[in-house]
Structures are given as C-alpha cells and as structure tokens.
Amino acid sequence: MSEIVDLLGLDADGLARRCADWGQKPFRARQLMRWIHQRGEHDFEAMTDLARDFREVLKRSARVAAPAVIADNVSADGTRKWLLDVGAGNAIETVYIPEADRGALCISTQAGCAVNCLFCSTGKQGFSRNLEAHEIVAQLWHASRALGAGDPAQRARGERPITNVVFMGMGEPLQNYAATLAALRILLDDNAYGLSRRRVTVSTSGVVPMIDRLRDDCPVALAVSLHAPDDALRDRLVPLNRKYPLTELMAACRRYLERAPRDFITFEYVMLDGVNDTDRHAVQLLALVRDVPCKFNLIPFNPFPNSGLRRSPPDRIRRFAQQLVDAGIVTTIRRTRGDDIDAACGQLAGEVQDRTRLAQRSARAAGNAGAAATTGGRVAQPKRPADRRTRQPAET
Numbered sequence: 001m002s003e004i005v006d007l008l009g010l011d012a013d014g015l016a017r018r019c020a021d022w023g024q025k026p027f028r029a030r031q032l033m034r035w036i037h038q039r040g041e042h043d044f045e046a047m048t049d050l051a052r053d054f055r056e057v058l059k060r061s062a063r064v065a066a067p068a069v070i071a072d073n074v075s076a077d078g079t080r081k082w083l084l085d086v087g088a089g090n091a092i093e094t095v096y097i098p099e100a101d102r103g104a105l106c107i108s109t110q111a112g113c114a115v116n117c118l119f120c121s122t123g124k125q126g127f128s129r130n131l132e133a134h135e136i137v138a139q140l141w142h143a144s145r146a147l148g149a150g151d152p153a154q155r156a157r158g159e160r161p162i163t164n165v166v167f168m169g170m171g172e173p174l175q176n177y178a179a180t181l182a183a184l185r186i187l188l189d190d191n192a193y194g195l196s197r198r199r200v201t202v203s204t205s206g207v208v209p210m211i212d213r214l215r216d217d218c219p220v221a222l223a224v225s226l227h228a229p230d231d232a233l234r235d236r237l238v239p240l241n242r243k244y245p246l247t248e249l250m251a252a253c254r255r256y257l258e259r260a261p262r263d264f265i266t267f268e269y270v271m272l273d274g275v276n277d278t279d280r281h282a283v284q285l286l287a288l289v290r291d292v293p294c295k296f297n298l299i300p301f302n303p304f305p306n307s308g309l310r311r312s313p314p315d316r317i318r319r320f321a322q323q324l325v326d327a328g329i330v331t332t333i334r335r336t337r338g339d340d341i342d343a344a345c346g347q348l349a350g351e352v353q354d355r356t357r358l359a360q361r362s363a364r365a366a367g368n369a370g371a372a373a374t375t376g377g378r379v380a381q382p383k384r385p386a387d388r389r390t391r392q393p394a395e396t
C-alpha cells in the first residue's frame, strides 16, 4: 500500500481492515481509535502501547491531520468559528456554540453545495467538491483538541465541551452520503467520540432516497429544511423539491420516524419577508405536517449581498411561531449567536473568496492562466442551533 491514509476518516470496520492489512489484530484498531479521537493524538510515536514496528508502519503509511486553520475567532458570547483550508482555494467553516448545559459543534460536509437554494449563499456560489470522511471528522477532532477535550484533567472531571454535533454547516450531507455515513459512525463509536444518536443531527434539504438509506444505515436525529408549505413555492426556494416533492418528503419523514432516535422530525423554516411568512402559509404548513410528529425551528433569514430577499420582521416571526404553537407544535426561533465574529453568516469564507476572485481578476488582467484557474473559497451558512423557545420544549 503506497498511498498515505488519513486515519481520521476510518470507522471501526475500516480501521480494523487496515490493521489486518498491516498484520495487526483487531484490538489494535480500537487502541488506535482511542488514541486518535479520545486523546486527540496525531503523533504515532507518542502511542506508546503500540509495538515499535507497528508505529514505524504507521509513520510510513498513515497520518492524522486536520486541514490548516485560516482563521479562529471567538465571539463575546463564547461562540467560536474556525475557517479551515481544504485546498484549491476552498475554505469551510466549523462553528462551536456553547450553552449552559451543552456545547454544539456545527460541521460542513461539502465545499459549496449543488442544491442552490434561493436564500443560501453557499448554494449561490455553486458546488466545489465533496469533503472526504477524514475532512468531516477532522472538524470535530480539531475543535475537541482546541477546546481541551484530550486533556486528562478535563476528562477526569467528566467535562465534555462538545455534547452535540449538527451537520448544518456548508453543503448537503445526503449528497455526500458515503463520507457522511463514515463520519457518523466515528462520531457514535464508543472508542471515538461516543455521542448518542440523539445528540447528532443531520440536516437535509430533502434527498428522499438518502433519508431512507440513513434510516437503515445509521438513524440519527433528523432536521429537514422545509421552508415552504406547498410545492410551487418550495420548487422556487429549494430546487431539489422538483425532484422530490413534498408528498414524497413527508412520507420519507414518516418512514424515518419508525427508526429515529427521537420521536419527532425537526423542520427548519427560514423566515423570508413576504415570501413564506404569512398567516396563510402557517395554516398551509399545519395541514402539510399534520401526520408527521415534528418540531419547528424558525430561522430569521440571514441576508447576504444581492440576495434580493429580506428577513421577516420580528413581530411577523413571533406571530408565525404562535400559530404553530397554538396548534400544539413546539416551535423555536433561532437566536443570533456570535454576531460579532460573523459566526452565522460565513463572512470569513466570503472574504477568502473575494480575495481569490480579486487574485483571479488581476491574474486574468496579467494574462496569467495558471493563477486564474484557482477556484474560489465558499461561503458558509448560518449554523446557529442556539434557540430561543417560544414554548418550553422537551428537547435538550
């Protein structure tokens, strides 16, 4: 085996297979997993309970490496955002949101996104590439280390800075299924992060066949980006709806619930002034989700240049939420976190892109084709699972 494998992306089976290739017993894979993910170790030499020969093999054939950090910003409210370099001018964002009783990490699965939702700046900038499993897991690995999770004293105190992981960063996780699945398995593995299925949430724009596969392969908590109560409007806002319309999506949600770790689907709904936020929309929405046990998370639209859209006024959002609450649906309004570092709006990645574009323009002007081929950094989207409740929900 000549290629260097990044062990961050191998789940228990994958790691056991590699270890077998290296002539090692399966328990070595478990040992490795604990070193890498629980202790945050990347230096094979430091893994002292592995045989010296095996450490030499690892040094030649494997690595544990997270993408380089381009920026690391901490907000006054404790929200922390990393901008990570995944090569070829692409940057992805990872956001940590601490709260009194938990800490959530929001991770990305693609550089850019092909779904192209009307209100999403990631989508507006097109699809660059899928992240590999190791690049998805690296976000958690890096954040855990940065937050001191490998520290024996912290572990002894039973402190866990990251208690929840949400796949709500850049990209559509279910359009990068294999890597997302491998990452999920590592997140849940007791020898790695040991997160419970209820504390890991995949957010999707509604890739129906893959919702079914996730249900069979690794059912974790599911959030569905709904955004519209009827097909005509959703076709416009979430173009994937033309392929998987609402009736199919609702049926997939019901099937998912048969195996889901929580007994509800979270519907995300971006509040767009005059587009999807009227009383009539709320009434239609209630009819649509009648047969799907669910909670709603209303997300005030996060504007970006030339979107042509506006955020619904606070009163409108409150009234919309109240209509859902009055019908018995637990509803939250997503609260702004980390505004002072633009943790919600992907501005840092945007700046990288602007710089790259600038470089492209000047390269073109100078007739430098090589430099002009650089692709742009991508802008991440609001990943703010911190909520203000409109009614006390059961969710933790």
Ligand code: SAH
Pocket: 113, 117, 119, 120, 121, 167, 168, 169, 170, 171, 172, 173, 203, 204, 205, 224, 225, 268, 269, 270, 299, 300, 301, 302, 303, 381, 382, 383
């Ligand atoms: N692709 C997945 C997950 C990433 S997007 C999905 O669409 O579900 C995470 C959430 O942010 C989604 O609910 C998405 O609709 C929402 N979002 C995207 N752009 C937004 C914006 N400009 N303002 C508010 N929410 C936005």
Ligand code: SF4
Pocket: 113, 114, 115, 116, 117, 120, 121, 122, 123, 124, 169, 170, 171, 172, 205, 225, 381
């Ligand atoms: Fe992609 Fe989600 Fe943005 Fe839609 S909202 S373009 S699916 S990242």
